Amino acid sequence: MSDLTISIIQTDLFWEDKTANLEMFERKIMGISEKTEVIILPEMFTTGFSMRPKVFAETMDGYSVEWMKRIAAQKKAILTGSLIIEEDGLYYNRLIWMLPNGVYGHYDKRHCFSLAGEDEHYCSGAKRLIASVKGWRINLCICYDLRFPVWTRQVISEDIEQPEYDLLVYVANWPDRRVNAWRTLLPARAIENQCFVVGVNRVGHDGNGVYHSGYSLISDPLGEVCQLLTHEEGIITTTLVKKQLDDVRTQMPFWKDGDPFLII
Numbered sequence: 001m002s003d004l005t006i007s008i009i010q011t012d013l014f015w016e017d018k019t020a021n022l023e024m025f026e027r028k029i030m031g032i033s034e035k036t037e038v039i040i041l042p043e044m045f046t047t048g049f050s051m052r053p054k055v056f057a058e059t060m061d062g063y064s065v066e067w068m069k070r071i072a073a074q075k076k077a078i079l080t081g082s083l084i085i086e087e088d089g090l091y092y093n094r095l096i097w098m099l100p101n102g103v104y105g106h107y108d109k110r111h112c113f114s115l116a117g118e119d120e121h122y123c124s125g126a127k128r129l130i131a132s133v134k135g136w137r138i139n140l141c142i143c144y145d146l147r148f149p150v151w152t153r154q155v156i157s158e159d160i161e162q163p164e165y166d167l168l169v170y171v172a173n174w175p176d177r178r179v180n181a182w183r184t185l186l187p188a189r190a191i192e193n194q195c196f197v198v199g200v201n202r203v204g205h206d207g208n209g210v211y212h213s214g215y216s217l218i219s220d221p222l223g224e225v226c227q228l229l230t231h232e233e234g235i236i237t238t239t240l241v242k243k244q245l246d247d248v249r250t251q252m253p254f255w256k257d258g259d260p261f262l263i264i
Contacts (some may be wrong), residue, residue, distance in 0.1 A: 002134055002242055003240060003242050004136050006132055007034070007237040008036070008039075008196065008235070009200070012046075013202055013206070021045060025045065039079050040200045042201060043082045044084060044139060044173060045083060045171075048202075049206060051118065053086070054091075059086055059145065072187065073100050078094035082094055082171055092108045092109070093108065093118070093142060095129070107142070108123070109125055110142075110145055111147070113144040136166050138166070139168045141253070143171065146199075149189065154255055168193060168195050168198070169197075169200075170197075174212065183215050196221060196245065197218070205232060205259045214231055217229070221244070222248060
């Protein structure tokens, strides 16, 4: 396990316009001059938070997933974000974890946002995805998952000698009207799980007139916000330091005293 360099992209989105969004993200990604290993996009980055999956859903061999393969290969970096996927006649808000060699994993959003009717259009996921890169274990989540700490709680058992994961990522379309919860819960997840936390949100108004103020951030394992973007579009490239994580877990091994549990 060595240090890990990540890039987060906070941007406005073109409402339900895949072509415009993919062109925009390609420009932004290719414009990252620093060497980076993981590039993180917002939730539903091809459309915005659309409740019209019948119109905009793609399959896993569709254009947007192929675009992710091409961009990851060209940039020689892992690319991740969620988009609308149809599979076996069902629709998912699915996060793709795309490696530069075209191999990928995926995570279907566990907690569909019932306040906006997401649960009426999309199926809920049942499995977590903890990816691995350079020895880092990365727990990948989507937006509303943030409100449910049990889903991301480090698993504790007698045979585990270290925490289950090292970095927790949330991609989101989290509105400004509830941004205080976003700003509060991201560092809280870092503190309770003794890990780095990254939250990548969008900015601007969506097609329903809902304003998003961003507040994409990176929190260290003590809950200190070390990088922050508010209201404006922007890109942050930063390196997560292994020693900082190790020191926190060694000097304050609170994770060992956690309660065992089982999600069913």
